[in-house]
Amino acid sequence: MGRGSTAYRYVVLMAKPYWKWGQICRALSSSVPPIHKEDKVKRVGIKKILIANRGEIACRVMRTAQKLGVQTVAVYSDADRHAKHVHDADEAVHIGPAPASASYLNASAIVTAALETQAQAIHPGYGFLSESSQFAELCKQKGIIFMGPPSAAIQAMGDKSVAKTMMSAAGVPVVPGYHGEDQSVLLLQAEANRIGYPVLIKATQGGGGKGMRIVHSESEFSESLASAQRESQAAFGDSRVLIEKYVSQPRHIEVQIFGDKHGNVVHLNERDCSVQRRHQKIIEEAPAPHITSEFRQRIGQAAVNAAKAVGYESAGTVEFIVDTLSGDFYFMEMNTRLQVEHPVTEMVTGQDLVEWQIRVASGEVLPLQQDQIKLSGHSFEARIYAENVPKGFLPAAGLLHHYHPPAISSTVRVESGVGKGDAVSVFYDPMIAKLVVWGQDRSAALIKLHDCLTKFQISGLPTNIGFLKTLANHHAFAAGDVDTHFIERFKPDLLPVPLVKQDDAVPQETRVGAALAAAAISTTSSRSKEMGSKGFIWNSELGFRLNHEYSRILHFDWKPEAGDVPLVPLALRVTHGKLGDYTVEGHKLEKICITGKQVESDSHEYRLHVNNKSTSLSLVQFHQGGVSHVDLWEGERHHQFTVPMPQFDTSDELSGEHRSSGGQHERNQVQTPGAVIAPMAGRVVKLFADNGIKVKKGDAILVLEAMKMEHVVKAPVEGWVRGCKIEVGQQVSDNTILCHIEVGILEMN
Ligand code: ADP
């Protein structure tokens, strides 16, 4: 049975008691998560905080501060002058240019801003300086409260070997392995043999999966070691490694812990973050599916012990790797800060963790003791990223021409630092928003997650919403059958199917989508003034003639979701009826009769009657890079079209599908075969090529870094590098032409 019967047994064994526990929880819970009950607010000692971060987390921290009557100070870079977090704060201080190294990582500028605005405390958020022990120390020296643990705890947990040694000593299970000082090759090899293959080599200073190598056999060891050491030296300036047993089918389960200045530490249950891509989480949930309350209690206690061993204070997360074959769990690392996915814990415990952080930083004891912490219902978080899923989840950047999240309620939270018209910049994390839902149990929460993803509309840049929707709908995910290889294991089900370059490959639902878009556009085209002064190309093209039948052909280029496939041209004939009705017909599309209209004159929502069936849809039109775009959401589907320049075609032929297609932007790129194009938004960290040098096809031209990953950009053809104006440290957008490889000409000289 496919993926190992032992694992399956484990799941079944664990499932039963969990469901009993689930029933108890359901019986205790009300229909709304307790966090949204309006609590009476008790005064807090700290009166003003500076938030040393940006985006959604800065906005989220400010929301709680404002609830508690605490003044807020934002900091911002040049790129964020008009950002939401700046707008939401009581005060804001400019701290430097766009690159994070000069602004959000500029410790002295941030501390100076805090002193000047008389903020008593600094909340570091996550990322940036949140896990810098030097920054925590600097705050302390300047008399500012750092809202996190003492610098010694950050330092101890920042070194994987030191952390593992301390955790073993505290009785916390660690992955069997070697994490000693002696780094001689012979000893490391002997240790690997002792542990037994497969083993994992990890950089002791590592993070983001860098300096990590799986070794399957003794013969591969020395080569993998050398490459892990090289990578680690380059990334962290330190080549030390540790070796541990490679767990072949793991789940990532982490525990939220909290400490105060009085030596109290509690845990607020666990989260499952097994579903990852590029070693990064995309969907998290609480509680973890299929675990027993006994397991929860044991892993929670281990996390509390881990925190106590380092004198922990404030919010922290202890990450464990769970071997699904044996059911054993091991300490993996501790994140000494508030975690991106903390909202799922808030939803099931009814607590506000930022409020806890502010209270603890003010010197209060923890708001609750261990036996007062409840667990109610189930919560999911989906991270919505600007990213290119078919290209291997590479980060993207761009403008949010349309941003319409689902309505928030007591069971739906949308955490975001952006809105319509904002940019997702190449300088920072491409996360656009976090969608957090709560339900009475896992299946209710999952239904809500899927529903909210369906209603989450974004256009202007590629996002992972479609992928998340498929994931939320997947039978194995619904069964809670998760491990860290989940996405890899179900790739064929989860990724959009690449299109065969054939005319009949256009799905029927896309043809119907185009027909609906054509009809919706027709209902607005007689009222072009509502589309703004520029109007949309069709809107100014033809007027509506009352009591006359006339027809015209609308052309769309369909943008299939899957990868770098050419646009597919579609042509539709729209006939305006005498009574304000439309018929739409096209190649391989039966005649559709449509009536209906925009819900309100300035809205993007439409109510149409299609062949006498009523349907709601949303339509957005915008211009970008000289190309006109049409995005349509209808039911669960999101169709994306571009519009070729108008062709005043009055013939009866609907053979337009066979003309060449492509907006200007797409076409430019296709025409330059030697162009070296950035496949993702990121920072240039290494440059191998210089103008005039000769490269072979596949040679590395440069290395781009974004979001803890490096991507090597290679020469598409053999030739000479030309027109390279890129410098190390420069940020580039995806699809930027980095340089050209000139073929041939010089060869003859
Ligand atoms: P979590 O487990 O909470 O996702 P991570 O360690 O994966 O924690 O990272 C937390 C956040 O910190 C990320 O989502 C990102 O915003 C930020 N971050 C961490 N490292 C980087 C980096 N190298 N570049 C950009 N952002 C980063």
Ligand code: ADP
């Ligand atoms: P980083 O600091 O780079 O995040 P971690 O130690 O947290 O490094 O590991 C990152 C990921 O690698 C984990 O989420 C897990 O998927 C995988 N991993 C780590 N240790 C092991 C192990 N011993 N066996 C199998 N997979 C592991």
Ligand code: MG
């Ligand atoms: Mg980790």
